[in-house]
Amino acid sequence: MNTQTDSNPYRVGVLSTVAWADEAVHKLRAADFTKSEFLMVCSDEAKTKHFSAQETASPAGAHTPRNIVAGGLAGAAIALSTLITYADVRADAF
Helix, strand or coil: CCCCCCCCCCCCCCCCCHHHHHHHHHHHHHCCCCHHHCCCCCCHHHHHHHCCCCCCCCCCCCCHHHHHHHHHHHHHHHHHHHHHHHHHHHHHHC
C-alpha cells in the first residue's frame, strides 16, 4: 500500500446557496487568503449574475496563441544558439 502525505492539503466545500458562497469568499479574504489560494467553481451564468465584482480567471485556452508564439520563439533561439555553437566548434577544428 502506497501512502503519500501532502504538505499542502486541499479542503473542499460545497455550498448550496449563493449567499453562503459569497460569505465564504468574504471570510476567506478576511482571513488573508489570497485569490490564488482558493477556487470557486460555478456556472458562467451564476458567475456573471452573482460574482461579477470578483476577479475571475481567464477561460481555458485564452492565452494559448500567445504561449505558442512564445514557445516557438524560445525554441528558435535555442536552435540558433546550438547552430552557432556547433559552427564555432567546427571552425576551431580546422
